[in-house]
Amino acid sequence: MTAVTRLTAPAPGWTAATDVVVVGSGVAGLTTALRLRASGLRVLVVTKAMLDDGSTRWAQGGIAAALGEGDTPEQHLDDTLVAGAGLCDEEAVRVLVTEGPEAVRRLIATGAHFDADAEGSILLTREGGHHRRRIAHAGGDATGAEISRALVEAVRADADVEVVEHALVLDLLTDAEGRTAGLTLHVMGEGQRDGVGAVQARAVVLATGGMGQVFSATTNPAVSTGDGVALALRAGAEVTDLEFVQFHPTVLWLGPDAEGQQPLISEAVRGEGAHLVDADGTRFMVGQHELAELAPRDIVAKGIMRRMRETGTEHMYLDGRHFGAPMWEERFPTILASCRGHGIDPVTQLIPVAPAAHYASGGVRTDLRGHTSVSGLYACGEVACTGVHGANRLASNSLLEGLVFAERIAADIVARDRAGKLTPRHQDGAQAAVRVPLLAPEARAEIQRLMTRGVGVLRSAVTMAEAADGLAALTAEPADTGKGEQPQVETWEATNLHLVATALTAAALLREETRGCHWREDFPDRDDATWRTHLISSQQDSLLTTLPQEH
Structure with missing residues (x-):
């Protein structure tokens, strides 16, 4: 790059x-x-x-x-x-x-x-x-x-x-x-x-x-x-x-190649009584948690992913047809319009949903x-x-x-x-980092591809190592400013994404357990004896380190 x-x-x-x-x-x-x-x-x-x-x-x-x-x-x-x-x-x-x-x-x-x-x-x-x-x-x-x-x-x-x-x-x-x-x-x-x-x-x-x-x-x-x-x-x-990283369980599924911002189907839809079902109409969250579809988000996202694997499908469905048109129009007008804009009418049809990245x-x-x-x-x-x-x-x-x-x-x-404890008003000698290598704008798509494949809902040492190697390769080539080339917002955004992706991957690799919305296929159990702690990342002189919190 x-x-x-x-x-x-x-x-x-x-x-x-x-x-x-x-x-x-x-x-x-x-x-x-x-x-x-x-x-x-x-x-x-x-x-x-x-x-x-x-x-x-x-x-x-x-x-x-x-x-x-x-x-x-x-x-x-x-x-x-x-x-x-x-x-x-x-x-x-x-x-x-x-x-x-x-x-x-x-x-x-x-x-x-x-x-x-x-x-x-x-x-x-x-x-x-x-x-x-x-x-x-x-x-x-x-x-x-x-x-x-x-x-x-x-x-x-x-x-x-x-x-x-x-x-x-x-x-x-x-x-x-x-x-x-x-x-x-x-x-x-x-x-x-x-x-x-x-x-x-x-x-x-x-x-x-x-x-x-x-x-x-x-x-x-x-x-x-x-x-x-x-x-x-x-x-x-x-x-x-x-x-x-919390993956929202019910994001409108727009196809396997959908990228960018995806339409959210609020959890409030399930809060008002909509059900998660598979293609056969089976409510697969019943029996997995006392709150069924209203279990915490990590549990629902994992339930959806498991059912997708079991059935060999790319999404599940949200069924709110029993609401009727008046409730959809009065309680969820934004979601109704979004779904209809993508050719789905929740009043009469099942809504295809799958987890997508939602909240850090x-x-x-x-x-x-x-x-x-x-x-x-x-x-x-x-x-x-x-x-x-x-x-x-x-x-x-x-x-x-x-x-x-x-x-x-x-x-x-x-x-x-x-109390007079803020920084003094005049700081003529204020300094910031002087030189930072910036990735070209097209690196953004590659970062997203690496992270989605390797550090998404399901993670393992193998997939995350591949992501880490790919991220490292993006900065392996020497900087080439070229004559007259000017930094752009897009280059700074790509560089920021690269830094947070690298830090995220390092932490996810280090935490060898499954806890909350961090789901390791190779370490499927929660380990309170070792990992009931926080991982803290910091960077000094461009060197990023991630270590367990000291107690």
């Missing part, structure tokens, strides 16, 4: 300055920005696409919180710990479930409208792994879009929140003491800030979303290329639990206030690993996690600012 090199020091190009840079426009990023502005800090929001095009808007099912009669945070905690397969940080989960209900109410006060009954009470549904109805939803199956709308409107209503759209974050700037001093980014499009430039800041909050595009088929949008995790690794920050349970390692291992660098949302999800995320906990920990990050930054 051809490679190019780039300069990331802030000297060339444009520069800007603010108190805090928030990278990402999903629920985590925008909530952080709003809370910081409410405390008087200057905030710059950087988003890779448009402000209203964050990953949050793709969320269908809803946001989980103990809001219903008879439900309690303790019950929510229990369900989360079970789903996490022994690797959740119980303290982090307790923070999530106890602070969650009020955080949702503050979101409603911000302007988000959830589906409610005639008396105004929030309607709640169930999803996999939940023993109670605790999923609040909006627009039937458009919860993420409604939350995004409300937060975007609130940000746009505050003229003091500066926004840079169509900007790809590159690398962290640090001062002489190694503290965060800002970041570099590449702004696309016309304007005074085109090209590579730098933003000096006293703190940086990563809320860049996931890395689903590391696989050929995913529910993630095209911009989910692991940019935040890659930046953190290059900055020397620790990342953890990368091997735990791991990410940049943080504490309960969002701190990473680099001073002044915070992470929140899917890019972060707070310890809430463990080895497998409980359905609809992700929006809640982004909301709760965004508020905690904002509170911590404000407190540190008032």
Whole structure:
């Protein structure tokens, strides 16, 4: 593969300055920005696409919180710990479930409208792994879009929140003491800030979303290329639990060669009573788990894969024909339109489904206030690993996690600012990594092919070693910049995907057991004696290491 090199020091190009840079426009990023502005800090929001095009808007099912009669945070905690397969940080989960209900109410006060009954009470549904109805939803199956709308409107209503759209974050700037001093980014499009430039800041909050595009088929949008995790690794920050990639069990099957973002069939469809069946109409999840189709996602995904193997087929089916047209139209209008757009009518037909990459349970390692291992660098949302999800995320906990920990990050930054503990305002000597080899854009497809074949739902030492060798081969040739060749967003995305794919594969190879959404064919059993621990990856001087957490 051809490679190019780039300069990331802030000297060339444009520069800007603010108190805090928030990278990402999903629920985590925008909530952080709003809370910081409410405390008087200057905030710059950087988003890779448009402000209203964050990953949050793709969320269908809803946001989980103990809001219903008879439900309690303790019950929510229990369900989360079970789903996490022994690797959740119980303290982090307790923070999530106890602070969650009020955080949702503050979101409603911000302007988000959830589906409610005639008396105004929030309607709640169930999803996999939940023993109670605790999923609040909006627009039937458009919860993420409604939350995004409300937060975007609130940000746009505050003229003091500066926004840079169509900007790809590159690398962290640090001062002489190694503290965060800002970041570099590449702004696309016309304007005074085109090209590579730098933003000096006293703190940086990563809320860049996931890395689903590391696989050929995913529910993630095209911009989910692991940019935040890659930046953190290059900055020397620790990342953890990368091997735990959740494959959503019910993604609309569009054929064996389907690539890119795939239509999601929300777990809420099963929560309302749809059944998983094979071609003969047999409900194969019955008897595999007490919750059948509503078992945690890793169990359902494995059940589907097993049945596909047993029957020699490429997909299973979701049967919601008994709902009838009115329910499909009122409760799941987005999914109904998506299916019909692909020639399938769920009112009268079975929906072909198969697992696809959906959510990264791991990410940049943080504490309960969002701190990473680099001073002044915070992470929140899917890019972060707070310890809430463990080895497998409980359905609809992700929006809640982004909301709760965004508020905690904002509170911590404000407190540190008032205590004089943030990086000083002027850091003229701030530095970033100087030269980074970039892969050519066509490497992206090869990375996705290697990862899908070797590190997908089913993994083994043989398949992952093949993937690791293929990834290493992509950087084996010397860099060739060529005359006049310029770095592009596509080259940076390919390079970021390569780094996170390499780290993910290393962790998955090291963990010799099956746990949560990490399924080893050669090590089919869970091994608490050896592997009830986290794997932590870090990079120094381009050398990536992955080791078990020290206790």
